[in-house]
Amino acid sequence: MEKSVGAITSEAKLPMLLTPLPGPRAREVIARDAQFVSPSYTRGYPLVAKSGRGAMVEDVDGNMFLDFAAGIAVVSTGHCHPRVVDAIQKQAAELIHISCTDFYYQGLVELAERLSAVAPGKEAKKVCFGNSGTEAIEAAIKLARYHTRRDKIIAFHGCFHGRTLGALSLTASKAVQRKGFGALLAGVFHIPYPNSYRCPYGNPSPCTCVESATFLEREIFKRLVDPEEVAAIFIEPIQGEGGYVPAPKEFLLELQRICRMHGILLVCDEVQSGMGRTGKWWACEHAGIEPDILCVAKGIASGMPLSATIARASLMDWKPGAHASTFGGNPVSVAAALATMDLLETQYIENARRVGGFLLGRIADWPAQHRIVGDVRGKGLMIGVEIVRDQKTKERAGDLRDAIVDLAFEKGLLLLGAGENTIRIAPPLVIDEEQAAFAAQTLEACISEVEKSA
Numbered sequence: 172m173e174k175s176v177g178a179i180t181s182e183a184k185l186p187m188l189l190t191p192l193p194g195p196r197a198r199e200v201i202a203r204d205a206q207f208v209s210p211s212y213t214r215g216y217p218l219v220a221k222s223g224r225g226a227m228v229e230d231v232d233g234n235m236f237l238d239f240a241a242g243i244a245v246v247s248t249g250h251c252h253p254r255v256v257d258a259i260q261k262q263a264a265e266l267i268h269i270s271c272t273d274f275y276y277q278g279l280v281e282l283a284e285r286l287s288a289v290a291p292g293k294e295a296k297k298v299c300f301g302n303s304g305t306e307a308i309e310a311a312i313k314l315a316r317y318h319t320r321r322d323k324i325i326a327f328h329g330c331f332h333g334r335t336l337g338a339l340s341l342t343a344s345k346a347v348q349r350k351g352f353g354a355l356l357a358g359v360f361h362i363p364y365p366n367s368y369r370c371p372y373g374n375p376s377p378c379t380c381v382e383s384a385t386f387l388e389r390e391i392f393k394r395l396v397d398p399e400e401v402a403a404i405f406i407e408p409i410q411g412e413g414g415y416v417p418a419p420k421e422f423l424l425e426l427q428r429i430c431r432m433h434g435i436l437l438v439c440d441e442v443q444s445g446m447g448r449t450g451k452w453w454a455c456e457h458a459g460i461e462p463d464i465l466c467v468a469k470g471i472a473s474g475m476p477l478s479a480t481i482a483r484a485s486l487m488d489w490k491p492g493a494h495a496s497t498f499g500g501n502p503v504s505v506a507a508a509l510a511t512m513d514l515l516e517t518q519y520i521e522n523a524r525r526v527g528g529f530l531l532g533r534i535a536d537w538p539a540q541h542r543i544v545g546d547v548r549g550k551g552l553m554i555g556v557e558i559v560r561d562q563k564t565k566e567r568a569g570d571l572r573d574a575i576v577d578l579a580f581e582k583g584l585l586l587l588g589a590g591e592n593t594i595r596i597a598p599p600l601v602i603d604e605e606q607a608a609f610a611a612q613t614l615e616a617c618i619s620e621v622e623k624s625a
Contacts, residue, residue: 183227185609186583187235193217194232215573215588216580223250226599226606228585236580239598239610240587244411244443244553247470248514249601255473255510262506269502271300272495278505285512286479289452292461295484300477300500304442304468305333307478308405310494311464312337312356314482315403315436317489323396324356325387325404325435327364328371329413329590332405332440341405344412344590360395362386364410365422368546368557369565376546379421387429398433403464408454411443414590415555417548423458436463436486442478443553446470447515447600450524450551457550470600473511477504519600527551530596530607537615538562543571543622554596555589556614560625567592571621578617584610 193201197219221231226249228236238250248255262278271279279300287296299310316322326332326341333342340356342348349355363371365380372382392398408423410416430437439462444454448470455462463486468478478499531554537544545559558572559565569592576586576594589595594614598606 183235184225184237184603184606185235186237188583189234190232192234192581193219194230194234196231200231216577218580218585225249225252226602234583236583236585237606237610238585239596239602240585241597241599242474243469243587244448244597245469246474247446247448247600248473248511248519249599250474252473252510252514252601254514255507258506258510259475259503262503266502268498270497271500272497276502278502278509279500282479282500282505282508282512285509286467286481290465290481291453291456292483296481297484297487299480299482299487299494301468301480301496302476302498302501302504303333303478304440304466305335305338306496306499307442307466307468307480308332308338308341308440309335310480311403311405311438311466311482312341313494314464314480314487314489315438317493318486319402319434319436321400321402323358323360323401325360325362325391325401327383327406327410328361329364329366329410329416330361330405330407330440331410331412332407358396360391362391364413364416365418366414366416367419368416368548377419379419381419381421381425384422384425384429387426392433398435401433401435403436403438404430405438405440407440407444408458409444409449409550409553410590412589414557414593415549415553415595416590417454417550418458420458423455423460427460430463438462438464438466440466442466442468443597446511447520447523448551448553448597449549450520450527452515452520454550454553471511472504472508475501475504475507477501477508515600522602523551523600526602526604526607527554529604530554530611533608533611534615537618541615541618541622543568543625544618549596552596552598552600552602556594556596558592558594558618568625571625574621575614575617578620579614582613582617584613586614 200219219231222229228238283298290296331344332338340359343361365383367377370378439455445467465481546557558568560568572592579586587595
């Protein structure tokens with residue numbers, strides 16, 4: 172008896188391509204999309220998704236892909252995990268919306284308790300819910316200003332904190348993200364990010380980049396802004412859109428010291444790096460720092476829209492009406508998040524650590540094997556492969572990176588770029604070693620093929 176497409180989807184672990192890409196149905200959808208959908212979206216290759224299970228995605232023409240992008244690091248427990256789906260369906264049949272802005276419900280309190288319990292630091296926490304990463308950042312900006320009664324913010328070159336006006340004022344990843352939108356939030360300063368491979372102070376790599384922290388005291392606090400006017404410093408412990416760049420432990424500890432000395436709030440943007448992706452709940456835990464505010468989204472609810480701004484309870488002192496969200500903490504999204512946390516705690520954080528270590532071990536020597544690979548870096552299942560034209564000059568090769576990502580798509584492997592020239596490896600945390608090995612083998616084949624013509 173012939174199996175249904177759904178049955179094949181649930182059993183498949185590796186790609187299976189049935190048509191040239193894009194297939195006929197995909198081409199039809201893409202044509203309609205061009206007519207009716209905003210052109211501001213950045214689609215790198217023509218995937219038209221229909222369904223997903225685990226780490227596999229099926230397109231509208233029946234082609235099966237191994238997903239190493241995870242909806243931009245969102246589907247932490249894989250596509251349509253049965254326990255997450257069950258939680259969503261049960262909650263949708265009971266209560267879809269009530270708004271925590273005006274009313275109470277049990278699931279919201281339970282999720283706040285559980286997030287508080289796993290947040291770094293011994294002090295009690297409180298949680299404010301939103302719908303997206305950029306909303307978590309907006310809440311953190313407002314809370315930092317409200318609590319400190321200061322109005323200046325410091326962020327880093329290469330950072331991505333979101334696209335709404337306040338978050339965009341912090342974002343310094345690509346000029347196109349800011350171009351055309353006029354004046355942004357005043358009082359925001361940017362300093363070099365501690366890139367161990369590309370030390371902003373010219374030190375040989377790898378380096379600790381502590382100078383990126385002491386630069387605050389040597390230059391910023393002496394020439395641009397008094398530290399007593401700075402409300403917060405926002406940092407991604409591992410830059411996401413900036414190129415999957417981990418901040419060195421020594422830098423993060425020094426940054427925390429400076430913040431504590433001057434009464435500046437340390438805000439960790441864990442929108443992409445949090446919820447177990449690095450093999451710990453939070454990327455900042457690898458350095459042993461304790462942020463005052465933690466911004467969470469993406470993997471928190473396995474694909475349902477939800478974000479959380481977690482802060483020390485003594486810090487979250489704003490009054491009723493100061494900040495809220497109609498849809499933030501929606502009951503269905505909360506149910507998905509609770510199921511997600513169960514799965515992460517019992518299985519997938521450890522799997523991210525183990526399989527991430529296996530994968531990194533397979534690809535760590537690529538710079539020695541491939542002249543266009545400049546650096547391989549990351550933690551857990553948050554890994555970046557930086558593509559360069561020349562290893563000595565480290566000239567960025569965004570065109571070669573794009574060619575590799577496109578070629579991987581043609582072989583059934585879904586990847587995304589990050590930064591100017593890095594390949595982002597961010598699969599669902601459910602992948603096994605067989606899938607990791609296939610992805611490494613496929614990606615290396617694509618690198619070798621592009622390298623021949625470079």
